[in-house]
Amino acid sequence: MDYIRVTKDNLEKEHICCAISNNKDVQVSSKKAWLADRFDEGLVFLKSAERGKCFIEYIPAEYAWIPIEADGYMYIDCLWVSGSFKGHGYSTDLLTACIEDSKGKGKKGLCILCAAKKKPFLADPKFLKYKGFTVADEADNGIQLWHLPFEEKAGAPRFKECAKHPHIEEKGYVLYYTSQCPFNAKYVPVLEQTAKENDIPFHAIHIENREDAQNAPTPVTSYALFHDGEYVTNEQMNEKRFLKLIGH
Known part of the structure; x- marks a missing residue:
């Protein structure tokens, strides 16, 4: 398998690999705009x-859009291999490339969000364990921060206190999200319209800068749905799933 590194120079012409085939789709343009602003911060x-x-x-973890303290670590936003690509060792290829690059940049190790049992849009814990990752911290909602230190003396990363105990004061359904996930550009407006049509209290909060993301009340910032103050899910939803969730 050959791999391509997406950069500012080739971003517009390259397909960005999510489940969207049209490069002009609003989801793709939203994601690419987000990526373009991250390359100068060291995003790969x-x-x-x-x-x-x-x-x-x-x-680099100091630029990651999640509330963690991980000085000197590299944070993996997403490692995604699915469909016909599964079972061929490509996950190992990609992770190995990340490890080699991170070591070359003098990083202490890698960290990534996960959970004890596989959750949608989060890394597979079985794969991470097989590759030597261990749990560094865990939030009250079961979301975990896994890490792979490159040296024994490397301190373990951890969640900030705001993410450790996910809770908000606002009632109704509240969704925190970023443009890191391309699906949000399409499906967040769908949920807003669905909630409006069904008189469901719903408030979508678009996190648009790193500072807000690093101080969010949730370990998952790309998509985190709350209800009456309590965390519900990180799984992106369409109209049908949303209505099923609320029992409508």
């Missing part, structure tokens, strides 16, 4: 040369 987006869902995205 490495994908398969073949079109499909096979890529890794990582960034």
